[in-house]
Amino acid sequence: MELKRVVVTGLGALTPIGNTKDEYWDALISGKSGAGPITYFDAEKFKTKFACELKNFNPTDFLDRKEARKMDRFTQYAMVASDEAILDAKLDLNVVNKLRVGVIWGAGIGGLETFQNEVLNFAAGDGSPRFNPFFIPKMIADIAPGNISIKHGFMGPNYTTVSACASSANAMIDALNYIRLGQCDVIVTGGSEAAVTIAGMGGFNAMHALSTRNESPETASRPFDATRDGFVLGEGAGAIILEEYEHAKARGAKIYAEVMGGGMSSDAYHMTAPHPEGIGVIAVMRNCLENAGLKPEDVDHINTHGTSTPLGDVAELKAISEVFGKHAKNININSTKSMTGHLLGAAGAIESIAAILAMEHGIVPPTINHEVVDERIDPELNLTLNKAQKRDVKVVMSNTFGFGGHNACVLFRKLED
Secondary structure, eight states: OOOOOEEEEEEEEEBTTBSSHHHHHHHHHHTOOOOEEOOSSOOTTSSOOEEBOOSSOOGGGTSOHHHHHTSOHHHHHHHHHHHHHHHHHTOOTTTSOGGGEEEEEEOSSOSHHHHHHHHHHHHHTTSOOOOOTTHHHHHOTTHHHHHHHHHHTOOSOEEEEOBTBTHHHHHHHHHHHHHHTTSOSEEEEEEEEOOOSHHHHHHHHHTTOBOOOTTOGGGOOOTTBTTOOOBOBBOEEEEEEEEEHHHHHHTTOOOOEEEEEEEEEEOOSOSSSOOTTOHHHHHHHHHHHHHHTOOGGGOOEEEOOOOSOHHHHHHHHHHHHHHHGGGGGGSEEEOTHHHHOBOGGGHHHHHHHHHHHHHHHTEEOOBOOOOSBOTTSOTTSBOOBSSOEEOOOSEEEEEEEETTTEEEEEEEEOOOO
16 A cells, blocks of 8 residues: 655644744744743742743633633643644635544643642532532543534544653654545644643652753753753644645645654653663654655754753763764754743644744754753754754654653655655
């Protein structure tokens, strides 16, 4: 059976540095930090008092007020980003066969704020089980793709992938395979997360996973810098329209890129720490290259997982050197988490969007906040430090790794007819 070709025809982004894909891109190439003091709750007693929150976002600017109240923030974000992507793809919803349009969405945690608030309200009461009737449907992780499909009438495959920070990358790989196998024409994919909450910040602080650079939040996310001390929690959503190539061509769609392949692996090592030699990461990148039918020397740019943690950054760069050999020094490597923070289940989606736009515009966004060289990192690697670099990018790779040892990798290429 000959596999179908799969292309990207629409993008939508809702991020801490921009509420549309265009705003997001402009902020990326200018090196803008999305970090600042937490405004959602009083974080004075928390070890970390800052995060990468959305700015100037009001869900009722996009959603009916009654409907918005039935949704956790992670679902609101999914609705807004997916609407932008569908509009960007210029999908004619009166013509497209909705039985062959699916929604496969990633979320690492789902409705954490909803769960937190319901439990706190119960604990503050007299023991009577008074819960919001929308508690469960607001909280469950699969409700985001459910709501997207309900709004637009998409009747193809519809579910959520959950693999911590690799969730939306896994969603994209599943979407790629459904279309490759001829089971769908179009899939809305991506991911969303809204974990900047009392429980989210408190939980990640308890793990010692977050930066505590409270005196300078905007510089706290500093991948590859010797003084990095943990990631900065972010929130938002990224949506990508994947479409079968002939279907896209027949309707005259703009094509951003071709999805060449996806890889998956497991560290099988530790709940939260990466394998120090990056064995699982080596495997996932090799799997991805093999799945895409590409060679290591074909890759021009890698948007790394690069969370700004002491162990993770070194392990990933070691793995890149192992997989790409001498060619590694010719690759523009970056971490856009230095600007957006870590969007957990949405990270793979928004970072893939950044990689695709780097290819379209011929500019690789920087890794900001780098000040001190880490002697454990190969100095010949081009980490695109502090300033965007112009580059003719034909092939890009996006890496995402999740707690539990989940590794996912996606490759995109400029369209070749």
